[in-house]
Amino acid sequence: APSWRGSCGNGRTARNPKCCVWYDVLEDIQQNLFEGGQCDQEAHESLRLTFHDAIAFSPNLTRHGQFGGGGADGSIMAFAQIETATIANTGVDEIVELQRPFALKHNVSFGDFIQFAGAVGLSNCVGAPRLQFLAGRSNISQPAPDGLIPEPKDSVDSILTRMADAGFNAAETVDLLISHTVAGQEHIDTTVVGTPLDSTPSTFDAQFFVETLLNGTAFPGTGPHFGEAESPLAGELRLQSDFVLARDPRTACEWQSFVTNRDLMALKFQIVMAKLAVVGQNPFKLTDCSEVIPNPPAAPRTSASRTSPQARLSRISNTRAPSRRSRASALTLARPRPLPASLFPRNSRVVRAATVIRSLC
Numbered sequence: 001a002p003s004w005r006g007s008c009g010n011g012r013t014a015r016n017p018k019c020c021v022w023y024d025v026l027e028d029i030q031q032n033l034f035e036g037g038q039c040d041q042e043a044h045e046s047l048r049l050t051f052h053d054a055i056a057f058s059p060n061l062t063r064h065g066q067f068g069g070g071g072a073d074g075s076i077m078a079f080a081q082i083e084t085a086t087i088a089n090t091g092v093d094e095i096v097e098l099q100r101p102f103a104l105k106h107n108v109s110f111g112d113f114i115q116f117a118g119a120v121g122l123s124n125c126v127g128a129p130r131l132q133f134l135a136g137r138s139n140i141s142q143p144a145p146d147g148l149i150p151e152p153k154d155s156v157d158s159i160l161t162r163m164a165d166a167g168f169n170a171a172e173t174v175d176l177l178i179s180h181t182v183a184g185q186e187h188i189d190t191t192v193v194g195t196p197l198d199s200t201p202s203t204f205d206a207q208f209f210v211e212t213l214l215n216g217t218a219f220p221g222t223g224p225h226f227g228e229a230e231s232p233l234a235g236e237l238r239l240q241s242d243f244v245l246a247r248d249p250r251t252a253c254e255w256q257s258f259v260t261n262r263d264l265m266a267l268k269f270q271i272v273m274a275k276l277a278v279v280g281q282n283p284f285k286l287t288d289c290s291e292v293i294p295n296p297p298a299a300p301r302t303s304a305s306r307t308s309p310q311a312r313l314s315r316i317s318n319t320r321a322p323s324r325r326s327r328a329s330a331l332t333l334a335r336p337r338p339l340p341a342s343l344f345p346r347n348s349r350v351v352r353a354a355t356v357i358r359s360l361c
Ligand code: HEM
Pocket: 041, 044, 045, 047, 048, 050, 051, 091, 150, 151, 152, 153, 159, 176, 177, 179, 180, 182, 183, 184, 185, 186, 187, 188, 189, 227, 239, 241
């Protein structure tokens, strides 16, 4: 148990001297990876990378005498040429190559660095929870086997089976997909690079869960592509996997629960990310350096935004500003179900076309 409480230099203190190095990493990546602390594309990709490293862990393969992957062990960075060549990891090589020099420069393990960068990147997003960060993962790993990362074309059965193998039940799988509130795509439809998965990709809010429940009406680019479903808003892309998970009886209730409870959503993400970050690791051998993770900017306590999602999206695509800190629509509405019509602005064409699933829970 750490009794040391001391200076890390520059007026910074930590409970454990092992945490000091992370202040240097923090300063460096906020300036030089996240453009001065933005919830930008690098922040989004860093969050995605935490998943792609960690989820490659399969007790099922191990039971069959094969190597099942080491989980959150940094293998995706150590063996990037092998791991990022797979279909599920399309595009992940970019953030791995951007991150690696920082890990080498500060002499921290790849597994630690990936989880740290994900937590710091998320802390730049308005309304995000502050994630736990444990340090001390070994830097020795083996290449993870292919086939362990869910793909957007996969069925709910296949996704839930894979996630269960790695230790996550159906509700926790939905909790992990809260990440898609700060997300875009570049590799599903390459003609509309940067298309977000919800109308507020720089804000950690419930828009993703609202918008994935609307009726899809069109593709944002030249779709359909493999793993893509029709989206309800121009300039937004919907993954097929998000479409089916939002509507499956095993996952729909957890999905809908977030629409009217942003705080619950933030809490569940914090909890499930703490679990994801130590897949394949012994958390009791790691050191808690969470104090280094910055406090994210708070979400404004407003009722549902009056601005229509479509208007927000048009602004995003017109300006291409990486992180216009749009006002969060904190969905603090009283009744949990059915989804209140007031969430959807009446004068929007989108909304007239939208039918919200009301019967699954
Ligand atoms: C069923 C599981 C999942 C599937 C099938 C899936 C699939 C995808 C796909 C296809 C993209 C677009 C990538 C691109 O074209 O550039 C994406 C983006 C993203 N995913 Fe997921 N994902 C899943 C779960 C997760 C989880 C658990 C996390 C994190 C905890 C996550 C975080 C992200 C983020 C942050 C992005 C945005 C990346 C960016 O903007 O560059 N995803 N996901």
